[in-house]
Amino acid sequence: MEVGIIRILDPREFQMLLRLVRTLRFLQTRQVVARVKGRLRSLWLSPECFSKREVPACPGPKWREGREFLPPGPSGNSRVREALLGGEFRFLNQTHKTGWPPDWEANGPSRLWLYNLHYFDWIWPLSYEEGRVAAQDWIARHDLRKGRVGWEPYPVSLRLMNWCGFFFGRHATQIKADPGFRDLLWRSLFGQAEWLSCHLETHLLANHFLENGAALTFAETCFEGVAGERWRRMGLEILREQIPEQILPDGMHFERSPMYHCRMVYLFLLLAQTGDAEVQAQVLKPLERMLRALRRLYHPDGQIALFNDSAFGIYNDPVELLAVGEAFLKDSGLSSGDSPETPEPAVWALPDAGYYGGGSPDGKNYLICDAGPIGPDYNAGHAHGDLLSFELTFRGHRVVVDAGVYDYETGEMRQYARSTAAHNTVELEGLDQCEFWGGFRVARRAHPRDVAWTPETEGFHLEAWHDGYERLPGCPRHRRVFDWQAPGRLEVQDRIEGGENMRAVSRIHLHPDCRVEKREGLEAWVAFPGGRVRFSFQGQGCLTLKKSWYCPEFGIRIENACLSYEAVPGERQFAFELKLL
Helix, strand or coil, rough: EECEEEEEEHHHHHHHHHHHHHHHHHHHHHHHHHHHHHHHHHHHHHHHHHHHCCCCCCCCEEECCCCCCCCCCCCCCCCHHHHHHHHHECCCCCCECCCCCCCCCCCCCCCHHHHHHHHHHHHHCCHHHHHHHHHHHHHHHCCCCCCHHHHHHHHHHHHHHHHHHHHHHCCHHHCCHHHHHHHHHHHHHHHHHHHHHHHCCCCHHHHHHHHHHHHHHHHHHHECCCCCCCHHHHHHHHHHHHHHHHHCCCEEEECCCCHHHHHHHHHHHHHHHCCCCHHHHHHHHHHHHHHHCCCCEECCCCCECCCCCCCCEEEEEEHHHEEEEEEHHHHHCCCCCCCCCCCCEEEECCCCCEEEEEEEECCCEEEECCCCCCCCCCCCCCCCCCCCCCCEEEECCCCCCCCEEECCCCCCHHHHHHCCCHHCCCECCCCCCCCEEEECCCCCEEEEEEEEEEEEECCEEEEEECCCCCCCCCCCEEEEEEEEECCCEEEEEEEEEECCCCCCCCEEEEEECCCCEEECCCEEEEEEEEEEEEEECCCCEEEEEEEEEEEEEECEEEEEEEEEECCCCCCCEEEEEEEEC
């Protein structure tokens, strides 16, 4: 509708504008300024002119020959090398035939898939000669131009670390005897690091910004001389500023994603392995805390809990990170005294992250509960509506699962995986705890309140409420109480405080290996590979069996069953019990 030259927004447009305002208000001034500067910089900083800058002579490597770094990502796939050399690249559970060397700007794959291609994480299974062919081809055919995926700051950051570690670490002897390629590689690395130093991701901050700083620091430690001294200053400044903020006192990464926590553990270990004393002074103590936190974030099957944006098969497995990390700390004279074989405590808490849990003496039962913030307010892009949710393993088998994350680009599944309905918690009025929209945006969000955790001999008591639904009439709140007994019993009590005639649904998502044998009234008997569990609900409502989706890996969705308890409108108190039979 238009009145004169003034256009009046219709109600839908007005609501979208309000949602945008509610999202932007959480941004830091620094992020807003960075976005404006980025737009202006693109007007005068020509990529083509930048690539013509003078490059100093190669200063020679600083690392001793034979320095070995832990390769990134899951290990153990013996066919990776053969597939790559055959022109087949597989990322995010999608295989594309790009040829060898690959087509760096292949049509068809998603943008995130192309990001993975340009990370060069996949270079590590290759021989020196094969890696040389790939890097040389990238340099020749993916030069710096506007709009090229491989020159965005995040891919540049990861590629810098992979190229330096692979060529000047693992294959230092070969590259020393190959001066022509060494000089070519140096010129490219210098240009990439300089470009990155001018395009730090201060508009995003969070894990992207920390990766930028780590990459600049790592690249500088690789070479002698002063050619990269500016990278070192910038990188260390970022590390000094960001580590106290991003690594919480309990050791968890502040985005509270077990998957990204694994990446941060890997990143700090990579920096520590450079042997640079100043860099190690920044990362060793945080790394010790991060490893301790990591030991609380995975199930008996060796895979992480799937809270927030988390999936299997993206970063190094937690057991591998713990084994390598603890061994490195022990050799460095700094060790927690734990090892991957140390028995887990009956109960544990990561109070700053908001994760609480426990297990059984034999290590086969595992519970983790989420009573923490969704992440840093200024970048909550990896958050899900899983506040006061939980995951549960009995006898070494997952029984109650989180949805995981399907991918970042498929709208419907992306929104489902983030939704409150996809998690083991209570949904009010068919709405999410947080106002999720777009791929990574969050407007109004839930905050945990009055979190109280009481450890017991073989269990714990956890109580909290959140304000995510206070935007509804009557300002309703969801309060939940967990009572866990390690031998195999969990009782959960829910209460809705405030609001009138609220429609409340409590869901329990079962692992695909589980089978509902019988459902009678408010009880259900579920068989899983390790035995049987009885689910008993209490309250005025009905229990039904619904279909849901389990997304343990990117691009994978598996149909699974969901026990859905819907309370009668206005019912304020209900509960359920899980008991291992």
